[in-house]
Amino acid sequence: MSQRRILVIGRGSLGSALISAASLPVDSVDLPEIDLAVRGQARDFLRRVEPDWVLHTAAIADVDFCEQHPNDAWAVNAEGTREVAEVCAALGARLLYTSSDSVFGKGEGPHSESDRPQPVNVYAETKLAGEDAVREVPGSIIVRLPWLVGGERPDFVSFCIDRLRSGEEVVAFTDYIGYILTYEDAARVIWALLADEGATGIFHLHRPPFLSRYEQAQAVARELGKLVDKPARVPRPTKMNLANSHGDHPAMRLLPSMEDTLRKLVRRAG
Numbered sequence: 123m124s125q126r127r128i129l130v131i132g133r134g135s136l137g138s139a140l141i142s143a144a145s146l147p148v149d150s151v152d153l154p155e156i157d158l159a160v161r162g163q164a165r166d167f168l169r170r171v172e173p174d175w176v177l178h179t180a181a182i183a184d185v186d187f188c189e190q191h192p193n194d195a196w197a198v199n200a201e202g203t204r205e206v207a208e209v210c211a212a213l214g215a216r217l218l219y220t221s222s223d224s225v226f227g228k229g230e231g232p233h234s235e236s237d238r239p240q241p242v243n244v245y246a247e248t249k250l251a252g253e254d255a256v257r258e259v260p261g262s263i264i265v266r267l268p269w270l271v272g273g274e275r276p277d278f279v280s281f282c283i284d285r286l287r288s289g290e291e292v293v294a295f296t297d298y299i300g301y302i303l304t305y306e307d308a309a310r311v312i313w314a315l316l317a318d319e320g321a322t323g324i325f326h327l328h329r330p331p332f333l334s335r336y337e338q339a340q341a342v343a344r345e346l347g348k349l350v351d352k353p354a355r356v357p358r359p360t361k362m363n364l365a366n367s368h369g370d371h372p373a374m375r376l377l378p379s380m381e382d383t384l385r386k387l388v389r390r391a392g
């Protein structure tokens with residue numbers, strides 16, 4: 123990719139990882155203060171900056187909060203994304219949008235990129251509405267991310283490590299399967315996708331083998347102990363195993379096995 127003005131929207135875990143991992147010859151990578159809930163802020167900012175690429179990672183990503191505050195979730199995740207998409211289309215900017223594997227809430231999977239999503243909660247519905255808006259931007263990329271781990275916030279893997287380290291018992295679902303990826307690996311894959319000028323459409327950042335929560339805990343426990351999980355209060359998909367028809371793409375070959383990710387996280391925890 124030649125010199126480009128790239129804008130990262132979203133100052134969260136992934137946005138920060140993208141800035142840290144920026145590997146392309148970029149003119150600017152910035153995390154602007156835009157409130158997507160305030161109509162016109164994103165539009166005015168983007169018109170002023172005129173980016174070549176927008177990496178849109180901002181969202182209300184707390185599934186329980188979205189269920190309890192659906193108006194906020196729709197305003198930010200769906201309408202805010204629509205505003206970003208519309209201004210990108212008007213400016214001729216390309217847009218990469220971080221969606222979620224949880225748009226597939228039903229069925230056994232593996233779900234392909236062309237399968238019809240069936241969200242089962244407000245968060246996933248609003249992320250899907252964001253996808254619909256982004257699809258209208260020529261050359262846009264939608265990455266459906268798995269569960270991201272290894273950031274500042276506690277997650278299932280760090281929970282397992284902490285519990286097992288302190289000698290506590292841990293119990294986990296055997297029928298909740300999926301793929302996990304660290305924030306930095308997700309950022310690496312995204313930059314590799316951007317390096318391919320021809321990449322467009324939907325990309326599932328998933329690769330088999332998929333492990334259940336129980337198997338993930340076991341992988342951690344092989345070095346440390348065993349684990350407990352609480353039942354989810356908001357309905358969540360249980361079969362998060364997406365087919366990846368772009369498996370031969372150089373960016374997709376960067377996706378690590380879940381075992382490798384778990385091993386890395388246990389080692390990092392010291």
Ligand SMILES: NC(=O)c1ccc[n+]([C@@H]2O[C@H](COP(=O)([O-])OP(=O)(O)OC[C@H]3O[C@@H](n4cnc5c(N)ncnc54)[C@H](OP(=O)(O)O)[C@@H]3O)[C@@H](O)[C@H]2O)c1
Nearest residue numbers: 133134135136157158159179180181220221222267269270
């Ligand atoms: N983390 C995962 O496991 C996962 C899985 C699948 C997909 N994704 C998607 O990946 C993206 C990044 O996730 P993440 O883990 O980095 O989440 P995160 O740490 O919560 O970051 C999201 C960012 O969006 C910002 N935001 C929220 N409301 C906003 C608004 N009204 N206007 C502007 N910014 C707003 C948040 O700001 P505040 O912190 O100030 O609220 C936060 O900086 C999201 O699109 C998410 O849907 C994440």
